[in-house]
Amino acid sequence: MDYVKEAKELGFSNAAIMDTQKLIFKPEYRRFCEENQCGCYNVNPACPPESGTVEAMKQRALTYEKTLILQTIQSRHSDYKKAKFAHNKLTEQLASKIEESGNRDLLIMSAGPYKHHSCMSAYCIDAQEMADAVGMICWGNDDKIRYFSQILFHVKARETVDFF
Numbered sequence: 001m002d003y004v005k006e007a008k009e010l011g012f013s014n015a016a017i018m019d020t021q022k023l024i025f026k027p028e029y030r031r032f033c034e035e036n037q038c039g040c041y042n043v044n045p046a047c048p049p050e051s052g053t054v055e056a057m058k059q060r061a062l063t064y065e066k067t068l069i070l071q072t073i074q075s076r077h078s079d080y081k082k083a084k085f086a087h088n089k090l091t092e093q094l095a096s097k098i099e100e101s102g103n104r105d106l107l108i109m110s111a112g113p114y115k116h117h118s119c120m121s122a123y124c125i126d127a128q129e130m131a132d133a134v135g136m137i138c139w140g141n142d143d144k145i146r147y148f149s150q151i152l153f154h155v156k157a158r159e160t161v162d163f164f
Contacts (some may be wrong), residue, residue, distance in 0.1 A: 001101040003068050003094075003151075010094055013146075014071040016134035020064050020152055024129040027054045032121055038112060046118045057123045064107055064152035069134055070094070076143045087147040088114035095151050107152040120148060 007015035033041050033048045040047040051057060070091055074083040088110045095106050109125065110117040120127060127148055131138035138146060 001098065001103075003098065006097055007068065007070055007094055010097075011072070011090055012070050012094075013073040014069075014136050016069050016136065017066050018069065018130075018134055020062060020067045022133055023061065023067065024126040025054070025058045025061075025124050026126050027124055029121060029124040029126070030054050040113045044113045046113045046116050046122070048122055051118045051122050054124050057118065061107065061109070061123055061152060064105075065154050066152070068094075068151040068153065069130060069136070070149045070151070071131075071136055072147045074145050074147070076145055078145070080145060083145065084112050084147055085114075087111045087149060088117075091149040091151065098151065098153065103153055103156055105154055109150040109152070111147040111149045120150065125150075 003017060004015045030048060036042075038047075042049060045051070052060070070087075072083070072087045072090065074080075091108060091110060092114070095108055098106060108114075108117040109120045109123055112119045113122070128138045131146075131148070136146075138148075140146070
């Protein structure tokens with residue numbers, strides 16, 4: 001299965017695969033969760049503190065070989081909650097397709113907490129560094145909002161994956 005092709009056919013604006021070891025984790029980002037700007041800190045089990053320490057979450061992520069980085073791009077004038085929900089729903093749909101193809105050991109990092117999936121912020125992922133690494137724009141000087149999520153996975157024995 002060509003994960004990038006499937007992602008774009010499903011409706012993602014951009015998708016790319018990279019080595020999970022290239023993700024940049026910044027523990028100081030945990031403060032964004034602790035400031036409870038999204039209202040989920042100590043409420044949603046997918047969020048800190050229940051989701052785990054920064055180090056534990058980093059170690060969990062690094063057990064996977066590759067990460068499929070997913071992006072949707074919306075107008076700043078769109079309803080951001082609906083857009084983020086739609087992005088996470090697409091991520092979940094793609095993960096289901098990947099699981100159906102036989103790769104069942106996945107880790108989803110969502111765009112904001114979603115169901116039982118922790119968001120990239122809870123994992124303290126530097127989204128700008130990640131986007132730069134795969135040639136995507138994170139923050140632009142335009143009227144667009146870019147949402148990111150990831151599906152981390154293991155490469156199956158007979159599978160080849162093009163990545164950054």
